[in-house]
Structures are given as C-alpha cells and as structure tokens.
Amino acid sequence: MDTVVDILLLAFLAICAISILRLRDLFAMTMMFGLFSLISAGLFTTMDAPDVAFTEAAVGAGISTILILATLAQTSRREQATPARSKLVPLAVVWVTGAVLIYGTADLPAFGDPDAPVHNHVGPHYIQESGKEIGIPNVVASVLASYRGYDTLGEVVVVFAAVVGVMSLLGLRRRPPGLRPARGKPDPNDVLKVIATMVVPVILLFALYVQFHGEYSPGGGFQAGVIFAAAIILYALVFGLDKARQVIPPKVLNRLPAAGVLIYGGVGVVTLLLGGNFLEYYALAEDAKTAQHMGILFIEIGVGVTVASVMLLIYFIFSERGRGKRPDEGNGDGDGDGDGDGALSRDEGGTA
Amino acid sequence: MPLLIDLLSWALILVGGAFGVIGGIGLLRLPEFFSRIHAASITDSMCAPCIIAGLMLQSGLTLVTVKLAFLVVFLFLTSPTASHALAKAALHGGMDPGRTRRLDGEAES
Numbered sequence: 176m177d178t179v180v181d182i183l184l185l186a187f188l189a190i191c192a193i194s195i196l197r198l199r200d201l202f203a204m205t206m207m208f209g210l211f212s213l214i215s216a217g218l219f220t221t222m223d224a225p226d227v228a229f230t231e232a233a234v235g236a237g238i239s240t241i242l243i244l245a246t247l248a249q250t251s252r253r254e255q256a257t258p259a260r261s262k263l264v265p266l267a268v269v270w271v272t273g274a275v276l277i278y279g280t281a282d283l284p285a286f287g288d289p290d291a292p293v294h295n296h297v298g299p300h301y302i303q304e305s306g307k308e309i310g311i312p313n314v315v316a317s318v319l320a321s322y323r324g325y326d327t328l329g330e331v332v333v334v335f336a337a338v339v340g341v342m343s344l345l346g347l348r349r350r351p352p353g354l355r356p357a358r359g360k361p362d363p364n365d366v367l368k369v370i371a372t373m374v375v376p377v378i379l380l381f382a383l384y385v386q387f388h389g390e391y392s393p394g395g396g397f398q399a400g401v402i403f404a405a406a407i408i409l410y411a412l413v414f415g416l417d418k419a420r421q422v423i424p425p426k427v428l429n430r431l432p433a434a435g436v437l438i439y440g441g442v443g444v445v446t447l448l449l450g451g452n453f454l455e456y457y458a459l460a461e462d463a464k465t466a467q468h469m470g471i472l473f474i475e476i477g478v479g480v481t482v483a484s485v486m487l488l489i490y491f492i493f494s495e496r497g498r499g500k501r502p503d504e505g506n507g508d509g510d511g512d513g514d515g516d517g518a519l520s521r522d523e524g525g526t527a
Numbered sequence: 528m529p530l531l532i533d534l535l536s537w538a539l540i541l542v543g544g545a546f547g548v549i550g551g552i553g554l555l556r557l558p559e560f561f562s563r564i565h566a567a568s569i570t571d572s573m574c575a576p577c578i579i580a581g582l583m584l585q586s587g588l589t590l591v592t593v594k595l596a597f598l599v600v601f602l603f604l605t606s607p608t609a610s611h612a613l614a615k616a617a618l619h620g621g622m623d624p625g626r627t628r629r630l631d632g633e634a635e636s
Contacts, residue, residue: 366608366611366612370605370608373604374601374604374605
C-alpha cells in the first residue's frame, strides 16, 4: 500500500514539475510550486518524517508562495518569451547532467538499506541511547537540539544571515508609505475578517504547542517559528500590512533574529561558564535529563524566535516594496495586491 | 457492534471519496470559473469531512479522534472561506458570472 501511495505522489510531483516548466503564466506557476511543496510534504509524511513535512508544508506551500506572490505583484504576470536560440546546447547540458546524476545514484545504497553507511555510523547510537541519555521521546528533537547542537546553531546562523542579506539589500522602513485608508463604501472583506479573527489565535496557539511540545511530538523551534509567522502573515493579508505592523512593530522585529541567535549561543556560553563544553547541557542542572530538557527548551526558543522573526521580516520587506513604488495604488481592495488585480483585468480585457 | 461501526465508517469514507471524484470531474468539466469553484467546494465541504468522520469511527475514542475533530472544525471554517475569497477575487478581477465561456488559460496550458 505504501508503495502505491509513494508511486502516486511521485507521479504527481513529476506532473507538477513538468507543468511548471510548460506554463507561461507566473501566477499559475506559483500555485503549482505550492502544490509541489504540498505533495513533497505528503511524501515526507509517508516516509515517517512529520517534522520535515511540517516545515515543508508551512514554508514551501505557505510562506514562500506568499513571498513569490508579493514579488509577482511588482513585476508582470506573464513570463516574457525568450528569444529563439539554438536549443541543442542546453539540451545537451541537461542530458549530460542528468546522465551523470543517474550514474551517481547507481552507487547509492538502496532506500531503507540497513547496511547503508547512514545506518551504521552514529545513527544507531542516537536511536538506541537517546531515551537514556536525553530522555525525550522525540528522537529527531534530541538529535537536532542536543547531539547535533553545533549543526543546528549553524542553521540558525544561516537563517539569520539570510535576513541580514535581505535587509541590507532592501531594508525595512520604520514607517512605510501608507495606503489611503479613507474609503466611501464599507469594507468588503467581512467574511475573511471574521474567519481570520477566529482562526489566527488558534494557529498561534498551535505554534506554541508545536514549540513547547516539540520534545514529545513532531515539531520544534523551526516548525513553530514558521507556523507563528504564517499566522501573522495571514493576519496581514486579511487586515492589511499596517495593522500587522502594529502587532509587531518593526523596531522590535528588527532585533528579534539576532536575539534568537543570541539565546542559542548564550546557552552555549552559559554551559561554558558552568564548566562544561560549548552547548554541553549537562552543566545546566544536577540531574542529567533535567539538564538536557532545559538546554533543548532554551535553544528551541532561540530557534523559534529567529525563524519566526526572519520569516515575518522578509514578508514585510517584500510586501512593502510593492507599495513604495506605487503610492497611489490600492483603490478599494487595499491589501497591497492592487497591482496584481490590475494585471489580471488587463489580461481579461485583451482576450475577451 | 464493531462490525456496524466498521460498516458505517467505510460507508462514510466511500461517500467522501465519491464526493471527491464528483468534485474533481466538475472541476474539469464545468464550463466556466464560478461553477468550477462550486465543484471544488464540494470536495472541500463534503469529501473531506465525510472521510474524516469515517476515520474518526475507525480510531474510536482516542486522542486521534479529538485531533480529527479539530481538523473538521478547521476545514469547516477555512474551506468555504477560501472558496469565497477565490470567487470574490475573480469578481474583483473582472470576471463576469453571467457569461459562460472557457477559461483563458485553458487553451495555452
């Protein structure tokens, strides 16, 4: 049964990928990318990797779709036709690369092979000893946060570096160019607003659950951060960017990515000061398992803060850009998507 | 009794699956955008809850059932809203529900 599901999902993935290649409508492509991520998340779930599936569904299908849409709102909706050139050279390059990759997979161990190097190195130790050494049921969390604490610190720093790059290129303005709020007719998004007020708090609560229950069930700082950011982005989409900026002022948000990395690194420094090695949580408390719990809890908070704030910052920066260029857009809908809709109606007019 | 529950749960799952197929056919075959949204929302509002109800009967009175119940509530709130938002965006984008014609993107993709 698993094989059938796998084959179906992989076939969907392939269809998705091919249709993305063939589409010329960037908006439809964005939707297909979201679908691609969602199917990948399904595949991860069938492989018993719900932690990864979580992140893939939230980032790939949720936030990155919104980021691409925010970018799309500033460019055109259609991909421009590329000038006709010889397709032989690219085709040859693709074929050769593909052949090399397929040749390379011949040497890889089969999927799930117990003799594969991955399953003979440190993996068995993590799986067998995690209960005794770390004492939390979710082995993924114990590997991520404790055994491979250095790697995870590196990942958090990468996320931090990404937002530093985006901010140094684009920057977040303290006070964005506002939309004119005064409108004659009543606001038309009532249904969305009612549902969003009901759903957003629940999503935030779920993010907290994923954050603090990550040692027992799938989840942790990365997933929680992404879900938290998705909730705020949903709020921003429905109620407008200005309202969302009142929830989390940029002055605070600017500092949060660094704060998360500091919390993570700070735990390491504290363990150093208490006489252990960097990120060796045993120094934190008398009891070994309590110490591990504390360490994992703290660094997961650091991870969560960084990931959530980075996602939000990137979203705010991207969606602000669209406003800066066209200060007098926003005629009626007011959610920063005025330009996208304009492009849509232009298309309609041209073909109808 | 377990047999009855099993039967009921499979009936629900099959009905849900049938709604999914009907919704899919409608999504492909119906002539214009708004009726297609209508077909898609059948999948949202009947297919998923039916299947989840069937699964709830399968899992009995456990934590899984509670989680599935939360899922139903969440879907019940969000999917009609998504259909509504889609239809409104289409109206806003200048689509006319009165006219029946094929979608633009259809010919090219």
